Amino acid sequence: MLKATGVAAGATAIGVAAAPAATAAPPATAAGYAHPGLLHTGTDLARMAAKVKAGAAPYTAGYAKLTANRHAQSGWAANPQAIVYRGSGAPQNYRTLYNDIHAAYQNGLRFHVGGESAYADTAVAILNAWSATLTSVQGSADRFLAAGLYGYQFANAAELVRDHAGFELERFQKMLTTVFAPASESFLTNHNNAVVTNYWPNWDLTAMACVLATGIFCDDRAQVERAVEYFKSGAGLGAVKNAIPVVHEDDGLAEWLEAGRDQGHALLGVGLMGTFCEMAWNQGIDLYGYDDSRFLKGAQYVAKWSLGGDVTYTANTRRKGAIGGWSGKETAADAAGVDPTMTRPIWAMIANHYTKRRGLSAPYLTRIAAKAAPEGGGGDYGPNSGGYDQLGFGTLAFTRDATRTTPGGTGGFSSSSAAGGSGDSAASATPSASTTPANPANSTTPTASTTPANAASAAGKRGDLATTGSTDLVAWTATTGLTALAGGLLLLRRRGRTRDGAE
DSSP states (O other), X not given: OHHHHTOSGGGOXXXXXXXXXXXXXXXXXXXXXXXXXXXXXXXXXXXXXXXXXXXXXXXXXXHHHHHHSGGGOTTOOOXXXXXXXXXXXXXXXXXXXXXXXXXXXXXXXXXXXXXXXHHHHHHHHHHHHHHTTOOEEEESTHHHHHHHHHHHHHHHHHHTTTTSTTOOHHHHHHHIIXXXXXXXXXXXXXXXXXXXXXXXXXXXXXXXXXXXXXXXXTTOHHHHHHHHHHXXXXXXXXXXXXXXXXXXXXXXXXXXXXXXXXXXXXXXHHHHHHHHHHHHHTTTOOOTTHHHHHHHHXXXXXXXXXXXXXXXXOOEEEEEEBTTSOEEEXXXXXXXXXXXXXXXXXXXXXXHIIIIISOOOOHHHHHHHHHHOSOOBTTSSOSSGGGGSSOBOHHHHHOOOOOOOOTTOOSOOOHHHHTTOOSOSOOOOOSSOOOSOOOOTTOOSOSSOOOOOOOOOOXXXXXXXXXXXXXXXXXXXXXXXXXXXXXXXXXXXXXXXXTTSOO
């Protein structure tokens, strides 16, 4: 339906107060990367289990969302495919893949919180079935979205059971490094043979998340470093200074580029960048604080805008087209219309980092996270692909107590964070928030490293460069608060209108 409104204009051709003492990111372990250490560390998982056992709010509400989800049941049976198609190809079967991934993730998470081994066994069975079967991801340009989204999600699901009996770790690593990571690396290098600005930020961010997640999962330091450097200085629109190009010092907000496209894709981008920063943080790399916490300012902007508030948007013109082929330009002149009831399960993770780990003021993040709680996951936000772009369950997974600094410290890590914890235990006080990300600490030569070959570039046809990012009905239907009109359009709340509907 977003496609029908024309809000994705360039994609229709184809388809803050002064910071207190900063909490440092926990370092990676001496023997490669910390495991578990993607979206959830061992400390995180222990916290969830303890809080739920104690009946603490809001963890219990978050856990209830998990246990009620049809994917989080030990009777789930995998349906692996040899070839997954998204955007084109026969059959277009990527729904099977994302449903199975979310079932594996939710069963793995339920095992850690509830302790019943049947859920871990189910997650292992799903993951093993796919690693024994899947050989490639194909389709139109959307194949890059599939590789990025499902690659990072697969790695996170597997990280929850990587040490569980029967899990085929090496075979799963091989699948990640031969099926998913090469496509994502190719996209960040070649952008499907398109002009680098042809694709909006979320395209890069899916690929970046996949490269980082698979690098950590496979202990591939070079791959992790490539992803981190792309975040800081990549040429594409997913790099932080391109995705968030304008910072307003007066109000501490920073413009999110994709707000000029539409709300759904802007929320997707914020969720993906938060996911990227969280996975990096859990390996001792502070990208949340990079460039004077630029992501905080951009996330606050999107939160305010999504709540119905007025935001400034600087007109942006980007080049589109194929290298050596068709070309064009598109200008986004203003922030798109919003519906304040639209939501994705992205806010708890970001709000808790900045307000609880870091002790920063983030009023818009705080408000929108409270409004979205308790966050669910795949299957709770509609049946189509947009409802599965985030793993979710942030109320359960990322709610945390405020960090306490260690008095009289010298900048070292506390024992719990040094062990690869979530960062709940604070590093000692420093004068201001960290803006320089740390390198992965003491990382060794990868134990399961594969150098991905570049995937073949597309032929540069106009019909295979800039799809909307969703070839099915985007999951912003009535289930998430959007109102469908009889003519197939969406009723979107326009910028400048207050939440009660007045101009």
